[in-house]
Amino acid sequence: MYVAVKGGERAIDNAHAWLAEERRGDTSVAELSTDQIREQLSLAVNRVMAEGSLYDPDLAALAIKQSRGDLIEAIFLIRAYRTTLPRFGASLPVETADMACDRRISATFKDVPGGQVLGPTFDYTHRLLDFKLAADGEVAPAATSEPRTEPTPHVTGFLGQDGLIQDETPSDETPRDITREPMSYPADRATRLQNLTRGDEGFILSLAYSTQRGYARNHAFVGELRIGKVAVEMEIPELGFAIEIGEMELTECETVNQFAGSKTEPPQFTRGYGLVMGQTERKAIAMALVDRALRWKELGEDFLGAAAQDEEFVLSHSDNIQATGFLEHIKLPHYVDFQAELELVRKLRAEAEQNVATKEAAE
């Protein structure tokens, strides 16, 4: 008789085959193409690109298909692919001021140069299930007009002109790459922002929400939210100048937060910043709030013990691939450790029972 688990290899192969079959689903229903995912589930594609830290809608669509729509699993596939890619250089910083905006709104001013552009937003839809979509998803083309050509200046720039908002210190320092260097604390702001932009949307959202509910409240106004395409430029050493190598869609959010100030320093508004790949508005706003909360030390605020202020807590728990891996690994076999615990508990119980018996005998 031998009952210990045997045949792990065959079990794995069979599990994979079953998984592939489940992924495909009912074969009488047409197979989903990655083009369809890319075009019709684009916000899922955007999230996978943002948290996978790889701007490639086709690969993200493939990952979503392969993962059966489990977005964290899709992000994992993208991360594992990304890590094998060679690094042949770094782009120049993108100029979000030159963004070709699909959407650009400010909550702090009724109107701003460049205008309020709603763009393709769910904001004012009524969340009523559209049963027509179940039968036929064809829609009439939306109205178009000539694209604006004038620049869309940042709203916070107008506040900055009057010194009403705190200046960011410019720096030419090459930021750390959190995918190539281990995290260490304290982390500078560039490192924190990198961590937040690829962090789990749900985690960042909840932390941001907690600041709104009073755990390190910082009174955020959305100074500006913009979504659109920016050019990605790279300096080619052989050419000696920068050329455009592509464009990417970004969501940028700048918040205008409560003012600091003292008797000697005039009060100023402060900033939070969010920048995320793709149309990922919820994440960008949340990122800006958490960024602002993490800046307490630099802005001379008190540490209130709130989670969103706690750099080590936020940065070491934001990554959903790390989190889900460690969480789910507890389903792997642990019977060696459990056996050790079992023996210990039995021993402690036996000793306790003996102590009771001795005590009773003595009485």
Add this chain to the structure above:
Amino acid sequence: MSDQNYNFAYLDEQTKRMIRRAILKGLAIPGYQVPFASREMPMPYGWGTGGVQVSAATLTPDDTFKVIDQGADDTTNAVSIRKFFERTANVATTEETAKADVIQTRHRIPEAELREDQILVYQVPIPEPLRFLEPRETETRKMHALEEYGLMHVKLYEDISQHGAIATSYAYPVKVEGRYVMDPSPIPKFDNPKMDMPAIQLFGAGREQRIYAVPPYTKIVSLDFEDYPFEATKAEHACDLCGSTHSYLDEVILDDQGNRMFVCSDTDYCRSRRAAGHVGRLGTENELEASA
């Protein structure tokens, strides 16, 4: 079947070099946790990404590789990792401890004594032995730097005052060569005394981005008190298959009547003993032939 689309052992050479530097630093400062830029691997964090990266940086094409999980070669994750290296490094694999050059393990040290020409790679979930006493990395690094381990002794003392014994049965903290307190990974404390060994021991924690190491013949002391000395414990039974009384045992529930059997957790050790003719309470003389 080597996969030509990837570099030998999956990781690119630059990454392997970075990991080897961390390993060498770890060997130079036994028990010290070296930060390294852990890569995303194609298996999840928690499945042994640290161990896999260390193995990838350690293996050469001529090596023979063995993987165990819970002491066994055929547990699903051990199979999966072994297949990964068969595919990406095309190395020979074995289940026999004595034939392996590199052994990757999760939660056990093989029963057979390892040799100087072998490397044992541990998968580590939480490399910081002080983590559950102090959650902040900034603090625990300071505590290690100052050799401030009082908190750990207080914890062990509190165990004794509450339970009458040190209530840690696995991942039992050790002091390495009189300096660093180290987490031996979640091996049962039964295995702790084996850590003073001729082989090199490397520890990889992928998610936590740490590598640490124990060079051969390093003095490893399990923390204890004079009046409550460390005790390596196991189930007080003999293996029901091979009859060994010296190996760590898994308990297997046989039926709903509470019947159990105890079998060696180290499957290769148990197999080799049975091959040599040892028979336990429930083993049979010819079972190996029957299953072959």
